[in-house]
Amino acid sequence: MPGGEGASVAPCYPLFRIRSRAHSRFRDSRIAAPAAAFALLLALVGATPAEERASISWKGETHPIGTLGGREFVVSDAARALGLTVAADAQTGVLTITGGGHQILLGPGTAQVPVDRRIVPISGPARLVSGALYAPADFFEKVLFPLAGASGTYDAGKKLWTLVPAGPPPLAIEIAVVHVAPTTQVVFRLSGPAKTATATSERSFQVRFSDTKIDPPFPEKRFDDPLVASVRFAGDLATIDFREPGLAARAYPLTSPDRLVVEIGRQATLPSAPSGTSGPSAPPVEPAGPATGTGVAPLTIVVDPGHGGGETGAIGPGGLQEKEATLEIGKRIAATLPRTLACRAVLTRDSDIQLPLDDRTSIANHEKADLFLSIHANSSRSASAQGSETYYLSLEASDKLAQEVASRENSANGNGGAHPELAAGTGNPDLDFILWDLAQSAHLKESSELAEAIQVELNAVSDTANRGIKQAPFRVLVGATMPAVLVEVAFISNADEEKRLRSAEFQQAVADAVARAVARFYSRRLPAAIRSTPSPKPS
Numbered sequence: 001m002p003g004g005e006g007a008s009v010a011p012c013y014p015l016f017r018i019r020s021r022a023h024s025r026f027r028d029s030r031i032a033a034p035a036a037a038f039a040l041l042l043a044l045v046g047a048t049p050a051e052e053r054a055s056i057s058w059k060g061e062t063h064p065i066g067t068l069g070g071r072e073f074v075v076s077d078a079a080r081a082l083g084l085t086v087a088a089d090a091q092t093g094v095l096t097i098t099g100g101g102h103q104i105l106l107g108p109g110t111a112q113v114p115v116d117r118r119i120v121p122i123s124g125p126a127r128l129v130s131g132a133l134y135a136p137a138d139f140f141e142k143v144l145f146p147l148a149g150a151s152g153t154y155d156a157g158k159k160l161w162t163l164v165p166a167g168p169p170p171l172a173i174e175i176a177v178v179h180v181a182p183t184t185q186v187v188f189r190l191s192g193p194a195k196t197a198t199a200t201s202e203r204s205f206q207v208r209f210s211d212t213k214i215d216p217p218f219p220e221k222r223f224d225d226p227l228v229a230s231v232r233f234a235g236d237l238a239t240i241d242f243r244e245p246g247l248a249a250r251a252y253p254l255t256s257p258d259r260l261v262v263e264i265g266r267q268a269t270l271p272s273a274p275s276g277t278s279g280p281s282a283p284p285v286e287p288a289g290p291a292t293g294t295g296v297a298p299l300t301i302v303v304d305p306g307h308g309g310g311e312t313g314a315i316g317p318g319g320l321q322e323k324e325a326t327l328e329i330g331k332r333i334a335a336t337l338p339r340t341l342a343c344r345a346v347l348t349r350d351s352d353i354q355l356p357l358d359d360r361t362s363i364a365n366h367e368k369a370d371l372f373l374s375i376h377a378n379s380s381r382s383a384s385a386q387g388s389e390t391y392y393l394s395l396e397a398s399d400k401l402a403q404e405v406a407s408r409e410n411s412a413n414g415n416g417g418a419h420p421e422l423a424a425g426t427g428n429p430d431l432d433f434i435l436w437d438l439a440q441s442a443h444l445k446e447s448s449e450l451a452e453a454i455q456v457e458l459n460a461v462s463d464t465a466n467r468g469i470k471q472a473p474f475r476v477l478v479g480a481t482m483p484a485v486l487v488e489v490a491f492i493s494n495a496d497e498e499k500r501l502r503s504a505e506f507q508q509a510v511a512d513a514v515a516r517a518v519a520r521f522y523s524r525r526l527p528a529a530i531r532s533t534p535s536p537k538p539s
Helices: 014-044 075-081 137-145 322-340 356-368 398-415 429-462 495-502 505-526
Strands: 050-059 061-068 072-074 085-086 095-097 100-108 110-113 118-121 128-131 132-136 150-155 160-164 171-180 181-190 195-200 203-210 220-222 228-235 237-242 247-255 260-267 300-305 343-347 372-376 389-394 469-472 484-491
Touching: 014 100, 050 075, 050 150, 050 389, 061 075, 061 132, 072 075, 072 137, 075 085, 075 132, 075 137, 095 137, 100 137, 110 137, 132 137, 137 150, 150 247, 171 228, 181 228, 195 247, 195 300, 203 247, 203 260, 237 260, 247 429, 300 322, 300 356, 322 372, 322 505, 356 372, 372 505, 389 429, 429 469, 429 505, 484 495, 484 505, 495 505
Parallel strands: 050 160, 300 343, 300 372, 372 484, 389 469
Antiparallel strands: 050 061, 061 072, 072 132, 085 095, 095 100, 100 110, 110 118, 128 132, 150 160, 171 181, 181 260, 195 203, 203 237, 220 228, 228 237, 247 260, 389 484
């Protein structure tokens, strides 16, 4: 082909060469695609740089700690450097870290870290690399170091964590809002005791946490509640915004665990604050006590004779069935109470019928009861056990024997286990606990005082040593939205006490004792409701 200097000449390749190169590109693409996919898979499953070594300086000593690029660190190295105890589950890789009465759970994939009874979010999930569990730096700053009473900063240049003793940890707060008609409870669950001051306005209720730094669960959260629109945090102040103006509110503290309960309602429906509440919180704002004087509205008290129908309960050595004794005593209590104070007594059963445990408190809630009294007879493997016991609700039993009593009573509906009262719940134990806690948290103080008053009176009737008031997870008490107790009036397994349980005189003595206790319970809360107090019969 002709052409002069600088002429452009199109390259010419043999046909087989063109086909060969096209085939080569196709072949290379088939090889490259799987390779890229494999590389992507490695990235997804956590391809990481090689482990480096960093250090922790704490209390004058330096300890080695594994790190990946100064962004993630080996959790067990740091925990042991701080003197904490580390236990690993070989199957799941989950670490249990304990120290100072506190506990952390952390496993591969954990980004919401359980710390005691609260959840602390961290920036990314923990992950398992070459057999070691790594967590991002903020896990150490927010969770691990505070557990040891330390705070720390990381110097990337020196690859060194420098720790110093920290001041008091901030007060961790969790919020739950539940509407139990006609009021809404806003429960502040606290990581420890706290001083608070409260104030109310036309449209909100405020709680100020004095002399302590707080760790709020969120800046602001809105709620789908008929009375509470939102809860906001700013500095040391929590604000509950009302759904409508002019609502009334009261606040009171509870312990074990530490909580501040704010109950919100319309002026005519908000109940009086539990008396005798103690703690560092300010007095309730706008307490709405019941009317006094001759026009006092009658109280409603639900009396629940235990067992019934095919569920006999315990059976005494002489053949007396618990369901028979509880029905007779329950009827006598229901008849005696209205003579003692202005009240309407409602029986959950007045004949030999079987009633599911859940339905018993449902009746009390439906009747808008002021008190719930569940009547039972005790049983023991020891034939000599005697006396009365009064219980109020707790998810954890106060002792082994209390747990045995609760397990026996809960088995009426065929529910056993550590917490059989949750068998009909949501299937989520954490949610079930919160729902139970919200339903009863405002009444535990009153329930314990009522239990104490009943126990004192029954001790005199039984003429036995005080067996004390106890706590246990009785399913029949779960969900009650009023003070609620379970009374074991005597040991049906004891031949002598079985005979007393058959006696009409003893049955009435128990009824009178319970009525005196209820009257004493209301003597400070609603004195105008008291009519008379049955006197103990001379022994």
